[in-house]
Amino acid sequence: MVRFMDRKGVSPLIATTLLLVVVVGVGAVVTGIVRGYVTDSKQKTEKTSGLVKCATKINFAFTKIDNTLQVCSDSTHVGFMLENKASKIDDFLVKIFTADDVFVNDSIMEDSDTLGVGETEYFSVPYSGISQSDIVEIHVVPKIKGPDGVPNRCTDVALKVTPTQTC
Secondary structure (H helix, E strand, O other), X not given: OHHHHHOOOXXXXXXXXXXXXXXXXXXXXHHHHHHHHHHHHHHHHHHHHHHHHHHHHOOEEEOEEOOEEOEEEOOOEEEEEEEEOOOOEOEEEEEEEEOOOEEEEOOOOOOOXXXXXXXXXXXXXXXXXXXXXXXXXXXXXXXXXXXXXXXXXXXXXXXXXXXXXXX
């Protein structure tokens, strides 16, 4: 028992060094967890920012001339003229509805084209297998690119129309 009592404790220098190692280790673990959380939050924010832009910055309409919507169809295509009144639009998704089917054209613009603010442009969307008289409704959905470069479909501001004119 005397030998046990003769032993000395851990020196203050070693105790301080061990304490610092533990604190640095815990700090590294906490930093890793927080960094992962911040990165996930940033990615979610960037993904939803395009959707917010859809709701707040998109304002476009079918052009009217002499109080007539510039929307028409024939046996091979649907044509319409759009006017962009607000933010740049990168592309459009067009859905042509019949009583029995839906024809979808996911992209009607060239990759490098956009419909800028204040611009008006005529679009012709080809289709096949649909009779002109079978068309019930046309939906035009704008698409804008998010910060990640991926186009977001702005379905909440889609234009809907029934073509009555022949092209």
